[in-house]
C-alpha cells in the first residue's frame with residue numbers, strides 16, 4: 001500500500017509481505033497500515049519532536065497510579 005511518511009512526507013510502500021516501514025514488529029507482525037514512518041530514523045526523529053505528547057499518551061494507556069493526574073493535564 002502507498003503511504004506518506006509522517007515525519008518527512010516521502011512515499012513508501014509497506015505491505016504484509018515485506019519489511020518496509022516503521023514501527024516494525026515481528027511477533028505479531030505490524031500490519032502495513034500501522035507503519036507510518038519510512039525509516040527508523042524518521043520514527044525516532046518524530047518521537048523526539050513530539051516527546052511530550054507521546055509520553056502523555058503512553059502514560060494515559062493506564063496501568064499505574066499516575067493515569068488520572070496525567071489525563072487532567074492540558075497538552
Ligand SMILES: [Zn+2]
Nearest residue numbers: 005008038042
Ligand atoms: Zn521519513
